[in-house]
Amino acid sequence: MATAELSPRVFLPCFLLVMICLRPPLSRAARASDTVSRDRPLSGGHRLVSRGGKFAVGFFQPDDTAPDRWYLAIWYNKISKHTPVWIANRARPISNPESSELTISQDGNMLLLDRFQPPIWSTNITGNISNSTVGVILDTGNFVLAPSSNTTDFLWQSFNEPTHVWLPGAKFGRNKVIGHSTRIISWDSSVDPSPGYYTLEIDPDGTNQFVHKWNNSEIYWATGKWTGSMFPGMPEMASYPKALLAYEFVDNDQESYFIYHINETMLTAMFLMEVSGQVKGVAWLESVQDWVPFFAVPKAQCSVYFVCGSFAMCTENTFTFCSCLRGFNKQLEGNWLYGNPRGGCTRNARLQCGANSSKNAETDRFYTLAIANLPDKAWSGVAVSADGCKQACLDNCSCVAYFYGDNCSLWYGDLINLVSPDGSTGHIIYVKLAASEFFSASTKTGKALAVWALIGGAILIVIIVIVGVYLVPMKIYSKTRKIEGSLVVFRFRYLRSVTENFSERLGKGSFGSVYKGMLPDGTLVAVKKLDGVSQGEKPFRAEVSTIGTIQHVNLIRLIGFCSEQSMKVLVYEYMPNGSLDRNIFGSTPAKLSWNIRFQIALGVAKGLSYLHEECRSCIVHCDIKPENVLLDDSFMPKIADFGLAKIFGRDFSRVLTTMRGTIGYLAPEWISGTAITAKADVFSYGMMLFEIMSGKRNSAWCQQGTETFFPVLVAIRLQEGDIKDLFDSEIMRDANLQEVEKACKIACWCIQYDENTRPTMGEIVQILEGLLDVNLPPVPRYLQVLDDHSKLSSDAASYY
Ligand SMILES: *[C@@H]1O[C@H](CO)[C@@H](O)[C@H](O)[C@H]1NC(C)=O
Ligand SMILES: *[C@@H]1O[C@H](CO)[C@@H](O)[C@H](O)[C@H]1NC(C)=O
Ligand SMILES: *[C@@H]1O[C@H](CO)[C@@H](O)[C@H](O)[C@H]1NC(C)=O
Ligand SMILES: *[C@@H]1O[C@H](CO)[C@@H](O)[C@H](O)[C@H]1NC(C)=O
Ligand SMILES: *[C@@H]1O[C@H](CO)[C@@H](O)[C@H](O)[C@H]1NC(C)=O
Ligand SMILES: *[C@@H]1O[C@H](CO)[C@@H](O)[C@H](O)[C@H]1NC(C)=O
Ligand SMILES: *[C@@H]1O[C@H](CO)[C@@H](O)[C@H](O)[C@H]1NC(C)=O
Ligand SMILES: *[C@@H]1O[C@H](CO)[C@@H](O)[C@H](O)[C@H]1NC(C)=O
Ligand SMILES: *[C@@H]1O[C@H](CO)[C@@H](O)[C@H](O)[C@H]1NC(C)=O
Numbered sequence: 001m002a003t004a005e006l007s008p009r010v011f012l013p014c015f016l017l018v019m020i021c022l023r024p025p026l027s028r029a030a031r032a033s034d035t036v037s038r039d040r041p042l043s044g045g046h047r048l049v050s051r052g053g054k055f056a057v058g059f060f061q062p063d064d065t066a067p068d069r070w071y072l073a074i075w076y077n078k079i080s081k082h083t084p085v086w087i088a089n090r091a092r093p094i095s096n097p098e099s100s101e102l103t104i105s106q107d108g109n110m111l112l113l114d115r116f117q118p119p120i121w122s123t124n125i126t127g128n129i130s131n132s133t134v135g136v137i138l139d140t141g142n143f144v145l146a147p148s149s150n151t152t153d154f155l156w157q158s159f160n161e162p163t164h165v166w167l168p169g170a171k172f173g174r175n176k177v178i179g180h181s182t183r184i185i186s187w188d189s190s191v192d193p194s195p196g197y198y199t200l201e202i203d204p205d206g207t208n209q210f211v212h213k214w215n216n217s218e219i220y221w222a223t224g225k226w227t228g229s230m231f232p233g234m235p236e237m238a239s240y241p242k243a244l245l246a247y248e249f250v251d252n253d254q255e256s257y258f259i260y261h262i263n264e265t266m267l268t269a270m271f272l273m274e275v276s277g278q279v280k281g282v283a284w285l286e287s288v289q290d291w292v293p294f295f296a297v298p299k300a301q302c303s304v305y306f307v308c309g310s311f312a313m314c315t316e317n318t319f320t321f322c323s324c325l326r327g328f329n330k331q332l333e334g335n336w337l338y339g340n341p342r343g344g345c346t347r348n349a350r351l352q353c354g355a356n357s358s359k360n361a362e363t364d365r366f367y368t369l370a371i372a373n374l375p376d377k378a379w380s381g382v383a384v385s386a387d388g389c390k391q392a393c394l395d396n397c398s399c400v401a402y403f404y405g406d407n408c409s410l411w412y413g414d415l416i417n418l419v420s421p422d423g424s425t426g427h428i429i430y431v432k433l434a435a436s437e438f439f440s441a442s443t444k445t446g447k448a449l450a451v452w453a454l455i456g457g458a459i460l461i462v463i464i465v466i467v468g469v470y471l472v473p474m475k476i477y478s479k480t481r482k483i484e485g486s487l488v489v490f491r492f493r494y495l496r497s498v499t500e501n502f503s504e505r506l507g508k509g510s511f512g513s514v515y516k517g518m519l520p521d522g523t524l525v526a527v528k529k530l531d532g533v534s535q536g537e538k539p540f541r542a543e544v545s546t547i548g549t550i551q552h553v554n555l556i557r558l559i560g561f562c563s564e565q566s567m568k569v570l571v572y573e574y575m576p577n578g579s580l581d582r583n584i585f586g587s588t589p590a591k592l593s594w595n596i597r598f599q600i601a602l603g604v605a606k607g608l609s610y611l612h613e614e615c616r617s618c619i620v621h622c623d624i625k626p627e628n629v630l631l632d633d634s635f636m637p638k639i640a641d642f643g644l645a646k647i648f649g650r651d652f653s654r655v656l657t658t659m660r661g662t663i664g665y666l667a668p669e670w671i672s673g674t675a676i677t678a679k680a681d682v683f684s685y686g687m688m689l690f691e692i693m694s695g696k697r698n699s700a701w702c703q704q705g706t707e708t709f710f711p712v713l714v715a716i717r718l719q720e721g722d723i724k725d726l727f728d729s730e731i732m733r734d735a736n737l738q739e740v741e742k743a744c745k746i747a748c749w750c751i752q753y754d755e756n757t758r759p760t761m762g763e764i765v766q767i768l769e770g771l772l773d774v775n776l777p778p779v780p781r782y783l784q785v786l787d788d789h790s791k792l793s794s795d796a797a798s799y800y
Helices: 235-239 386-395 443-470 492-498 537-549 580-584 594-614 644-657 668-672 678-694 698-703 710-720 737-750 761-768 792-799
Strands: 055-060 071-076 084-087 100-104 110-114 133-137 143-147 172-175 183-189 192-202 210-214 218-222 245-251 255-262 269-273 279-285 290-297 312-314 322-324 328-330 345-347 365-371 379-381 399-404 408-412 427-433 481-484 487-490 505-509 512-518 524-530 558-564 567-573 629-631 637-639
Touching: 055 133, 100 133, 172 192, 183 269, 192 255, 192 269, 255 269, 322 328, 365 399, 379 386, 386 399, 386 408, 386 427, 487 492, 487 537, 487 567, 492 512, 492 524, 492 558, 492 567, 537 558, 580 629, 580 678, 594 629, 594 637, 594 678, 594 737, 594 761, 678 698, 678 710, 678 737, 678 761, 710 737, 737 761
Parallel strands: 487 558
Antiparallel strands: 055 071, 071 084, 100 110, 133 143, 172 255, 183 192, 192 210, 210 218, 245 255, 269 279, 279 290, 312 322, 328 345, 365 427, 379 408, 399 408, 399 427, 481 487, 505 512, 512 524, 524 567, 558 567, 629 637
């Protein structure tokens, strides 16, 4: 199959992957040693470099603004971004590397010494060890202490005491003989490596699973017990090519541990505990010169315990997750600390409390807050009515909120783990605030308002007169909007009013939230507030104009935009049936018939084909998933979010960082780091096509204990000529079996590892329309769940 000819413009949007930046060559003036010994201590700006040059050991400074905090660390030596993977003295910085040294003590231990102090750090081995030992940094990133006579006989190794990173090849788990477990702990903040609040470790209760803990107490996420081939909580692990990332869990009398290996000729990758409490797998992308996450657990940032602190709301998929509740302000302005009690929000105005409710004093009041789930740590009140519940909360000064459903729940002290509701689901709780937060309350201000109303009225009359005299000849609506090309330029104030102050959120994506609005003529619109556009005014307008010229029945139409300082907003046509994911996976999925499903598949293919092949400046979408396909009132699909990659430019890596849970739509070339072409969209389309047919997320099948990844199962069954019973009988009731088979074949061709064997979107349209035939696809075995425990090397070859 011929690849589509792609001009540079085609893949510019995706990550600027064509521009392979070259690293500045490392100076090799003096070849650094990989060994520290008593005779050759390490100090100052010197460093050790592993034999293959991959890792280095030396002193580094995480925060330029704190010049007297230095740490001894291991980092990637060949990567342009300084990335420490292990830190000796993470909680005890030294002030000056020139006066400190890493050396070997008389008793054979490795020590970090600061001039006037007892050892800052030590390998701390007690017992009888050789007094002539050396420290060696290995190419695996393991820093070891061993007798100088035999450096493979490790007395101590950094792999057994990881800090925040878990490197490939390191055993992660429990040593049953000495009763020691490895754990990784987040940094306290992005510039402070001292131990933070989040930890990943093997379950201390002895089961074969890993748990995420906050403050060494609250378990907020667990992988689930090892099934023999996978962890139930991380089904996507099964979708990585084994030849790229192989893993196994070992459990015997001495130890139980998890270990993974990365094929280093293809990829540099690692797992780490982020400051924000998620464990992420990140891969180094040479083309972006940065680490890009390909995996995260828990998938939702907002399910991390205490992530935003007290009295703050977590909103998924926004750029800065946390925001203070009404009536509260950030505790640490400008330095929001994830998961840290020093972060969070405090009251603007102190509560009056019940004691003062007598006579004319103001009493505390409540406002309603919609949240996804009730926060834990609720107390059950005895009240039998909503009013009684409210009164119970008013009566106790430390009560901060109440909820009245079947019974009365009261919260005392802090409110934590609040998450914005997703769509219509959720609960309403009542949050207590001082009366002064409700400004229209008192009669005093009432009088003041009346006076201001009089003055305002007078001014208004003057304005109306002026407008009448001078401006009536102009079109009235030009005051709120003007036309640019085919697009309308909106004022931000105007958009705020048509969306009623952005009150009804339709959804949120990688680039910002979308709100429902109604123009004065009754037209419904979807208003998308873009988060964090760094682009200047002119390029922004240019890109938006380009998007405005792209029109197709299967692409969402851009009506206009707003660009006022940092406020960048796009206004789209409104789609009454919402996004595809809500229709096919939602809690009450509208039972879409096979015919509608087939039309959706065809429509999306046509829209993508137009983007790739027909429109003037071709565009790779890069983020095809059910969330980005919207349905109009007759369930005609329209693709959303195309062209935004250009606006975000390099920042497009945010698509990947905010893509928790959608990893299954990512083509392998995103992970392997080769150039992204339109075939990456074809891959995502294929993955989505399986879901359109099955009505289930591909990843959900693994959770149900099915050992075979659904797309692989379909490919196998196609070979056997028996696919019908793979799908929900309700969906298949009116299905045309030939169409089902055709769609299955297409989906399997789309997800082939080699992008050249994937069809183009144009070919897919022709096949769906019956103009082209399609052959039986090969089984994409690289996607097969690891079903045996054989090592990476033995079966790697069969996948290529
Ligand atoms: C060495 O270990 C002992 C006990 O195992 C501990 O009390 C001491 O603080 C450790 N010293 C250093 C420098 O880590
Ligand atoms: C320590 O090791 C030396 C030589 O390896 C041995 O002679 C000595 O008995 C050992 N001491 C103890 C207390 O085990
Ligand atoms: C190391 O041990 C040997 C014998 O066990 C002894 O002769 C030597 O002096 C020791 N060296 C140091 C520096 O303690
Ligand atoms: C070095 O130590 C390793 C691990 O203990 C051992 O297998 C190997 O035989 C030793 N080599 C020599 C030369 O003693
Ligand atoms: C964290 O845990 C420690 C020890 O269990 C406890 O003293 C401290 O209060 C906890 N911190 C918070 C904020 O709950
Ligand atoms: C009432 O509130 C005022 C100020 O808010 C405070 O000084 C006073 O002590 C309160 N009275 C009672 C009885 O708590
Ligand atoms: C408020 O409620 C807390 C928690 O139930 C309780 O410990 C405290 O005594 C109550 N205070 C008053 C004044 O009732
Ligand atoms: C109501 O209270 C009972 C007992 O305290 C509890 O089991 C139940 O879950 C509560 N219901 C709700 C909706 O909170
Ligand atoms: C690593 O990848 C290379 C290139 O794809 C392949 O030739 C090699 O066999 C792989 N190695 C392993 C151990 O899988």
